[in-house]
Amino acid sequence: MKRPLLTLLIAASCAQAPLLLASAPASAQAVRPVDDASPVLVSAEAWRDMAEAGDRYPMFSEERARIQAEVDAAMRAGVDVPVPRDLGGGATHEQHKRNYKALAGAGALYRITGERRYADFARDMLLEYAELYPTLGAHPAGRSSVKGRLFWQALNDSVWLVYASQGYDAIRDTLSAEDRRTIDENVFRRMARFLSEENAPYFDRIHNHATWATAGVGMTGYVLRDPELVDRALRGTAHDGKAGFMRQIDELFSPDGYYAEGPYYQRYALAPFVIFARAIQQNEPERGIFAYRDGVLIKAVEGVVQASYEGLIVPVNDALPEKGIDSEEIVTGVAIAYAQTNDPRLLSVAQRQGRTLLSPDGLAIARGLVEGQVQPFDFRSMQLRDGPSGDSGNLVLLRQGGETGQLLVMKNTQQGQGHGHFDRLNWLFYDNGNAVITDYGAARFLNVEAKNGGGYLDENDSWAQQTVAHNTLVVNGQSQFGGDWRVGEEHTTTPLLFQVADGLQIASARIDTAYAGVSMVRILALIEHPDLAYPIAIDLMRADGSAPALYDLPLRFNGQIITQGFEARHALTERPVLGDRAGYQHLWVDAQSDPGVETRSLTWLLDGRFYTYRFGASAPTRALLVESGANDPNFNLRREQMLIRRMDGQADASFYAVLEPHGAYDSRAETVTGSTSRIRDITRVRGDDAEVVIVTLASGKTLALGVADDVSPGRSHTVRADGQTWQWTGGYARFDRDGDGK
C-alpha cells in the first residue's frame, strides 16, 4: 500500500476518558504522564542490561542473532502490508504473521543495538497498518464465528496486537508526535476497540481466545497510557470483574495450574497469560500477579512441562501430537517463570528447548545457564486437579524411571469446552521414548491452506473427538454425552484413588453421566515385579448398566503386530467399514473374532521393544482389529490401528487387561531377547464389594491387585475364589504369591 498524507483529525478523547476508575488501584501506570512515550513493558535498566550483554551469554546472543537475521531479511524485502485475503497458511496470512514478529523483533533490536534503522522500519510498517487498518471490514475469507480483520479469525488479530504492542512500546519515543498519534489511534486503539468493545461477548468470554484479546488490549492500554483499556482487559468490558483477564485466571486454571482445555491449549493459552502478567508485573507490581492464587501461573508453566513425554505434549483433547515443549509459547512461559522464580529446574527445560527470548527473561535464562545454575527437571508422578476449585476431576500422570521411562496418563478431566474430546476415563501409555497406547489428537493440519485453510477438519468432529477414537468405553455405538460438548461441560468425572508408592502406583475414577443409566469405573495401575524387566500396566474397566448394552473398549496400540494371540476372521480381499456414525464410519475392519471368554493376547513391536497386551472380560467378547481411514475422501486422516473388545447384551461388564513391555530387538547387532511375554495369564475374581485381578507370571508366581468398590480407607474387604482368599483394608491392595496361591 502507498501511504497518502494523513489529514484526518482523530478524536481520541472518548477512549481515554475515565483516567482513574474507582476500582483501579493507584499504581505506577495510573500516574504516568500521557505524553511520556518511553518504554513501559520493559524497564530502561533491563534494556540496558540486554544491550550490554554482548556475547557473554550464548543462548541470548544466539537468539539476538536469529532475530536480527529475521528482521534484516524483512527489511531487505521491504515493508509489505497486504490487503487480507487468505486463510491460515496463505500468503497474506503468513505475511501478517511475519509482520508482527518483525515488529516485536525490530523494537527489541532498536533498544539493544541502538540502531535507528530498526525503529524506522517498525514505524514505516506501522504507518502502513495505520493506513490499511481503518479501511478493513470483516476478513473476506473469515469463517470463524468471530472473524478478524487482518486474519480469518479474530484470535490471530489478538496475537498480532500482543506482539506488535511490544515492538511499538520499544520505538514509540522515537516517533514524531504526529506519527505517534496516527499509529496510536489508527492501529492500536482501533484494534483494541475492535477486539473488545465491538466484540464484547467475544472479549468477555472465559476462553483462551479472549485471553489473547485481553492481553493485547491490556498491553495496548499500558503502552498508550490508557488505564481504561487496562482495566477493561483486567475486569471485562463492563469493568465489573465478571469477565476479563483476572476472571480468566480464576476460571481457566485449576489450583494446580491445569488449564480446562488440556495441556495442548494450556501451552497455547500460556503465552498471553504470562506475557500480559509480565506487563502487569512491570507496570503494577503491587498487584503481585505472579503470586496470585498461590502462584497459579507459575504452576501452569510447570504443569504443561510435566504433561509432556520426550519433549512432546500429551495430546489429549484437540491437539497436534507433534507439538512439543520447545514451542514458542513454552519457551516464553519458561523464560518468564524463571525470571520470576529463579527455579533452576526450568533451566534444564530451556536447555532442551535450545533457545530463549530476546527479553529480560531470556537474558536471565541465558545467564543462569552460563553460571551453571541448571538442575534437572523432576518429571514425577502427580495429579493435576481440574476446575477452578480443583474439584472437577484430574489429569493423572504416573511415572516410573524418569523422563524416558514409563508414563501412564489417565484422563479424568472436565470436558474442556469445544476443544474437549469425549474421552472420560481414557488412558495413554508411554515407554522407551515412545507413545505406545496413543491418542489421535486433533484432525488438523495447522496452517496448511489446502487442508481447510489450516483450521480444524470436518474429521475432527466426525472422528477425532468421538469416544471410539479413544481408549475408553463406548456404549451402544454412541459417544459420551451424546457427542454434545455442552452437555459434557455440565458433568465432571470423580477421582477415587490416587496413590504413588514404591512398586505400585494407582489411580481410579468414576463417571455416571457419560451415558444414561451406566456407571463406569476405571482402575489403572503401574506395577513393578522382580520377575519383569519393566513395570506393567493393569487396567480394570467396569460398567454397571441399567439395561443390556453393546460395550466397545478400544485400544489404540502403536507398533507392528507380531502375534495375534486369538483366532479371527480376516477381511482379506474386501475391507468393510465398522459403522456409520460416531466415528465408527472411519474404521476399516481387518479382523473379527467370535465371542469368547478365554484370555486373549496381542503382541506388537515398537522401536526395538515388544509389548504384549493380555485381556479378558466378565462375559463373552469379540476382539476386532480395525484401522482408521474409511470414509476419508480427502486423505485427512492418519491411518492408525486399534484393537476393539466388544461385549454385547450385558448390563454389567468388567474388562481387565495387562500391558507388558518386554524384550529387545536390536537391528544394529541383529539380536533379539525376551520376545516372549513373561506373563502367562490374567484372570479376575468378583467378590461382594470388591474385585481382584490376578496376573500369573511365567514362573508361576502371581501378582494380584484387589480393588474395592468403596475406596474409603478404613473398610475391610474379602474376596474368595478357587480356594484362595484375598483380604485387605482400604481401597486397594497388592498380593504377591508364589505358585499355587501360596
Added chain:
Amino acid sequence: MKRPLLTLLIAASCAQAPLLLASAPASAQAVRPVDDASPVLVSAEAWRDMAEAGDRYPMFSEERARIQAEVDAAMRAGVDVPVPRDLGGGATHEQHKRNYKALAGAGALYRITGERRYADFARDMLLEYAELYPTLGAHPAGRSSVKGRLFWQALNDSVWLVYASQGYDAIRDTLSAEDRRTIDENVFRRMARFLSEENAPYFDRIHNHATWATAGVGMTGYVLRDPELVDRALRGTAHDGKAGFMRQIDELFSPDGYYAEGPYYQRYALAPFVIFARAIQQNEPERGIFAYRDGVLIKAVEGVVQASYEGLIVPVNDALPEKGIDSEEIVTGVAIAYAQTNDPRLLSVAQRQGRTLLSPDGLAIARGLVEGQVQPFDFRSMQLRDGPSGDSGNLVLLRQGGETGQLLVMKNTQQGQGHGHFDRLNWLFYDNGNAVITDYGAARFLNVEAKNGGGYLDENDSWAQQTVAHNTLVVNGQSQFGGDWRVGEEHTTTPLLFQVADGLQIASARIDTAYAGVSMVRILALIEHPDLAYPIAIDLMRADGSAPALYDLPLRFNGQIITQGFEARHALTERPVLGDRAGYQHLWVDAQSDPGVETRSLTWLLDGRFYTYRFGASAPTRALLVESGANDPNFNLRREQMLIRRMDGQADASFYAVLEPHGAYDSRAETVTGSTSRIRDITRVRGDDAEVVIVTLASGKTLALGVADDVSPGRSHTVRADGQTWQWTGGYARFDRDGDGK
C-alpha cells in the same frame, strides 16, 4: 551340558595330511610349526599395543569396557551350551550367538588384560562345544536348504566359526595339549569339515553364505596350522580355484566394489571378506589381498557407505530399511579398511558409527580420532558398476547438497540372485533427511521368532520382490522376467547416460528383456533452477511394445496427502483389492480416476517439507491411489501408499513426471511457507529420434530436457512443436527459456 571325562582318542591325521600342497605358496603360515599355539590372527606386538593403550583412546576403551561388561555377564551366568532347538530369535539360537561373541570377546580380553579367567572361560565353553558338537545331526528346526548343526541354517554355523576361531586363536596357547587337541578336533576341525567337505556344493557356491563358510574354514586353517584348510578356503574344495574365497572376490564384486546382491547384502557379506582378508594379510602378506583387483575390498567398504542416506543403507533388493552403516559389519569393514589405508575420511564414518572394534584395527581408528586425523566422508554422485567386469549394469547415485541433501538412486543392476527384486529401472528419491520415494525392502522381521522364525516371510515373494512393489513399469500385471529370478540372472540392464554436471545430473538405462516384446528406457535427471528452492527430479519412462498392453507405473510416496490434484472415485465404505497375483493381491484401492490425458498432480507433506509430483503420459491414463496390506492375515506387511499410473491398450507408452520438493511446515513456530508448487505444468513433445520434456514454472519460464533415442555423443537432434524448436547434439540437452518459448 555336563562334561564327562574325555576318553575317546581322536584320529586327526587325515585332516592334517597334505601339509604343503603344490599350489600353495611358500608362506609364513606354511612353515609355522604345528606345535606352536601362539596367536596367528593378531600379532604379538598388536596385542601388546592394545594392552598398553589404557584409556588414551576413548573409542577403544569404550569398546573394551562394553565387551568386558558383556563377557563378565556371560561368565557370571555360567557356560551355557544348549542342545540346538530354536529358529532365529529363539532361546537356543540367541544363546549360541551370544556364545560366539563371548568367545571372541574373552579371547581378546585375555590378551589385553592378561587375566587368566577369560582364557579359562573360553576354554570351558569350547570344551562343552567339543562334547556337544560331535553328537549333533541336522538342526531339528532347520528349514534352510542347507541346515546348520548349531543353528537352523548353516550360514549361522559359519558365522559362529568366524568369531569363535578368533577367540580360540587368542587362548590356544593357554591350553593343555589334551584340551587343545579335544577342541581342535571336536569343534573346529569337525565344524570346518561339516561346512566344506560335507557340504561341498554349498561351500563352493559363489554366494555370501559360502563366503562366511570359506572365512570360517580358512581362519580355522590358520589357527590349526593346517594349510590344506586354508587352501580349501581360498580355492575351493577341489583346490582348483574354480570356487573359494578368491573366486568369490572375483565374481561377487564389480571393479567398483559393488556386490551383486546389492548394498544391504554387501554390508552383510563385507564382514567375512574383510575379516578373512585381514587374517590372510596377517599370515600371508605376500598375497597382497587388500590390493587384489585394484583394491576391490576397500572399494566395497567405501561403496556401501556411499550407498547410504542419513546413515541408512539404500534398501534395494531384500533389505531391512532400518539397517544402517552403524551395523557391526560396517563397523568391522571401516576399521579394517582404515587400518590398511589410513584414509582419514573413514574416521568420520567411524565417528558416526560411534564405536569400533576391540582389535588392532579398532585401536587404529581410536588413535586416528584422538590425533585429529578425521576428515569428512565425501558423499558424492557416482555410479557403481555391477558385474565382475563392470559391464552388467550399474547402481546410480545422484547427489546434490551433500549427505542430507538430495539423493536420486537409479537401479540398473543385475538381478542379484535370490535376494534380487524384479525392479530394473527402479528409482528412489531422498531429501531433507528422509526417504521420499521409497523401496519397501524385504518382508522380514529379522530374528523375531514369531514371524516365521525370523526368516523371510511368504510376503517377501508374494509382495516385496514383485515389480508392482517398486517404482518401475509393470506390463500386463506381471513382474519382470515372469517373476523368476533365475531368468533375471541371465539378462542385464544397459546403462545409457551417466553425466554429472553443475545444475544437471542425468542417468538413463534400457532393458529389452524384462518383458517379452517390450523395450523400456528410463531417463532420470536431478536439475537445479534459480526459481526453485531445491533441485527437482525429472522422470521419463518409455516403453516400446510389440502389442497393446496394460502398463502400470507405481510411485511409492512417503508422506500425508495434502492435495489430490485430480478427480477420482474413492472407495469410502468398502475397500477392494487391486488384483490377485504378482503383488497386486496385496494392494487395497483407495481411489481411481477415469482415463485422462491432462497433467495431474499429487502433493504430500513429509517432515515439514511439501512434495508435488506432476505427471502426464502419451495416452490416456488412470491414476490410482492404493495401499499395501490386503491379503495379509498375519499382519506381516507395512501399510504404505502408492500412486499407480495405468495406461491400457497402447503398445508404446511414454510416462513423464517431475517431482518438486518445496516449502516448509514448521510445527514449532507454527509457520507455513511455500506450500504451493512453483511449477505450473509439465508437457512432452516427441520428435523423430528424440523426446523433449518441458517443465513450465510459475513465472512462465520453461526448463526443458531433450533426450535422444540414440545417446551417442556426435549426433544432432531436432524436435519441433507448437512453433518451438529444440536442437542439440549428443544424448541430451537442457533448454532454459523465458515465457512464451523465448
